[in-house]
Amino acid sequence: MAPEHGWTAAATLGELAGAVLLLAVFVLTQRAVRAPLMPLSIWRTPNLAAANVAMALLGAAWIPMWYFLNLYLQQVLGYGSFAGGAALVPMTALMMLLMVGVTGRLIARFGPRPLIVTGLVVLAAGLGVLFTVHPHGGFVTDVLPDSLISAVGMALVFIPATMAAIGGVAPEQGGLASGIVNTTYQIGSAVGLAAMTAIATSQGAGALDDPRALTHGFRAAFIGAAVVALARCAARPRHPPHARARA
Known part of the structure; x- marks a missing residue:
């Protein structure tokens, strides 16, 4: 609307x-x-509200990056729909490998909070580098390295923020806390994408026949998403002393 x-x-x-x-x-x-x-008393659980803020802003930064990067590949670089999706496979694969094989070990060693802060900074850095894309860019030189940096940031944030959300609740409320934080991520993704779409459109992304204007609009969306990721650092959740032991 x-x-x-x-x-x-x-x-x-x-x-x-x-x-x-x-x-x-x-x-x-x-x-x-x-x-x-949803018993409202659950919001008195330490870290739950802050972790949900984290997840909302994470979604508001990550999903617009994914969306506009795909549009850049197809509308500016001329990729087809299949090739544009395939170009994002390395980013997806790296993110999944890190989440499965690395993030859990890092949580056990450092706890959730340092990973959330570091991951958001890395995600913002990847989005900031995407600001340099241009109408005559290429996948290997412009898209691949930037997307891999962003994937590292996402992998460092998502699971630690989820654990921070559910780490302090009573066992019988674990499912509810998990549902809340995942819903919050989806809401943040939708709101963030709507906001970044408005920004991109206002900066030229509506000119479908002008690669230069499109790129300018997409770059504005990347910067907007980077600002969101950095803003999240000011709301990083704290974890209770037993959270590391649970991790």
């Missing part, structure tokens, strides 16, 4: 107001019923 009508348009403001109203109704309902779907 916002990209077509603007953020101050009546339709956009109406949708935002409706979303706030529905959220308020949900909170009031959860306070009133005997067996709430």
Whole structure:
């Protein structure tokens, strides 16, 4: 709605107001019923709120990077849909390998917080380097190294932030805490993508027949996502003394 009508348009403001109203109704309902779907007391758990902020902003930085990098490959460099997707396989493979084989060991040694901070800085660095893409760039020189840097950052953040969210809750609330943090990541991804799309469009990404304007818009989105990732460092969650032992 916002990209077509603007953020101050009546339709956009109406949708935002409706979303706030529905959220308020949900909170009031959860306070009133005997067996709430989400007991509000869970938010008093140490680190849960901060970890959810972390995941929301992580999604708001990572998903726009993935989206606009694919658009850059297809709309500027001329890749087909299959080739554009295949170009992102190295980034995906590296991220999965790090999550499965490395991140757990690092959590056991250092705890979640240092990894979250380091990962967000690395993710922001990868996004910052993507700001240098240009209309005549190439996969090996411009896309591959930048995407791999971003993948390292994502791998260092996602699992530690999830563990920080669920590490302090009672065992019977572990599933609820996990559901909350994953939902928060999805919401952050959607809101971040909408915001970065608005930024990219305002900076020229709507000119589909002009590679230079497209690139300028995509670069603005990369920088916006990098700012989001760095802003997350100011809200890094703390972990209780027993979190490392659980990791």
